[in-house]
Amino acid sequence: MIDFMRYKIVYFSLSLAVILPGLFSLIRFGLRPGIDFTGGSRLEVKFISGERPKLLEIRESLPKDFGTATVQLVGEETVIVKTMTITKEQAQAIKDGLATKFGEVEEVLFETVGPIVGKELLQKTVVGVSLAAGLIMLYVMYRFNELKYGVCAILAMLHDSLILLGSFSLLGHFYGTEVDGLFVTAVLTVLSFSVHDTIVVYDRIRESRKKHPKEDFVNLVNVAVGETLGRSVNNSMTIIFMLLALLLLGGETIRWFVLALLLGTITGTYSSPFTAVPLLVVWEKWLGRQK
């Protein structure tokens, strides 16, 4: 039997080492909201004849009537122009301007989101996330009907979402990655994945506790972690295979969405044996001392 719980401090430090930079970035820079949240327009064009011009050239060729625009080069021949909310005529003017200067362009995507709709999505996100987190918590509480299991499972869930949010805050700061409606979906899915593995380990701990009520708690926990670790990792492996394939081969549009899911799957797998369970052990020890 491996004494997993002996290295609690290592697991906690590792978690902190990953969480803290992200948390700092979250507080300092926050997340970079996409137009889904802020409102605005996004025009994606492809240069089909001839070479794509340089970033600066494109920026200078844009009409000046709608304030500053962000220009972003994607892939070999595509450009994304982000602005405040513009009309289709203004978008047409951008395209025409690019076409006359640099040759034929093709519109790949044009999105406009009004500011009110954006604000609404923000509200919906808050409601959705709290509802999902609340229901999952209630379920975990009901399922284990012992406070410490519920609380520790939720702390592990919090751990996973902090890592995810922190990573995207850092990505947003350094690579301009934006957070959109799909990201919210990813966060919610990660929340459920996180609980998934935790439930399996906790189930095992409770089961062996019933079987051997006299046995030392830490020993039981070590056995349970050892027994479930293999299947936990294998389980996530198959999901990671699929997500990795999607991330590398699946195209631009859902890349960040898939990355978020992938990060969540990995942290979710890690956090069950190495966050949720050690927390339980700490809780047990602390209560034992109280008695």
Added chain:
Amino acid sequence: MKLRQRLFFIAAITLVAVFISLPETVPIRFKSKMVSIDRRWRRPPLSLTLFGKNFYRDFSIKQGLDLQGGTHVLLVADMSQMPNEDKEEALRGIREVISRRVDLYGVSEPVIQTSVVGEEYRLIVELPGIQNVDEALNLIGTTAQLDFRELVVSSDEAEASNGAEQSEFKSVGLTGKDLKKSRVEFDPNTGKPVVALEFSNEGAVLFGEVTERNVGKPLAIFLDNQPVTIPVVNEKITGGRAVISGEFTTTAAKNLSIQLNAGALPVEVDIVEQRNVGASLGQDSVSKSLWAGLVGLTMVVAFMVLYYGWSGFLADMALLVYGVLTLALYKLIPITLTLPGLAGFILSVGMAVDSNILIFERMKEELREGKPWREAMELGFGRAWDSIKDANIATLITAIILFNPLQWNFLNTSGQIRGFALTLSLGIGVSLFTGIVVTRTLMRAFYRGGGVK
């Protein structure tokens, strides 16, 4: 016997699912010295009448806007002039008019939904396959209030005493409602497109009166309070026909004619959100995602065989059944597949073997305790069920919130996110069946110990 029946049942639904999952036409080629077959097999569509209800499926995958390209528009109706009790009615009116316009224009499977958020009356219009956004927006977004106006001399006394004669256009009470129909014609002299109008009986009478009293004077045709054309009346026109000859392009004339035929919007609408996806982006994403899915699937299949041997192979068989069953369900329900939906499906393939792994690991433990393989197998299936159930409930909770089945306004209503939630929850349901029922049947039939270590 019972096992045989189960195997037969699984084989049967798999065959039906394969039948549905196949593309609509499959080329059959066979060549040898004796015979040469080269033909296309075509799957007939399903058409049933059950309890007086028609059920028709052609078994094609419905692609969402982001996959096949198209335009998504969110409109807000300007209800400021409407009394409160009429607002709902007006919104329904807009919906009907826009539906008619879109139908006349010829969009296949448009989505037109209304929603009321707080004080805002909204309309979501999705037009798959429409690339020309400007045209689409002009088509659905303009009010198309047509009215005829005559020139009247202002009778304002204060101005009249100044000696200056004021004149302005006043509506004659003849509007788009008095039309029977309109169509595009070409002016035989100039070759330019014009919109021909045909009035209803009452409209024709009114038009006759109006033209009679305005002979030699201009009679303006206004569209949305803008003059389109101001012809001079030569003689009284009976018979109820007129022609609008503005400076139209053929498309503009066609759109105007569609709008007039469909009727005017009761109130003005503003476009607040708009997403337009080019068809190439969608197709590119589909092929890339499918390719990624295939690569991922191969890895999962190989992993299961390498790690769990023969039972892993049986689980892979069950996974294939999962694949065709899910695809068949997508076509049967039918589900509109979006890009995140596709990602949800691919993700669910990874999760589908989840229950198998739980079961096999449990089996290993029982084997380690020295139980014979048959008992270990049955125990594995029995004991893993609790964990499988619990683990999936959390995912289902999230999926249901994301899917928002009752379409609550305070929750997400975006089609993309709902698509993801739908494929994910469907995947969980089907994978419980294939991962437990199908695998267990296959194991009972073809597994004779060994493999799982």
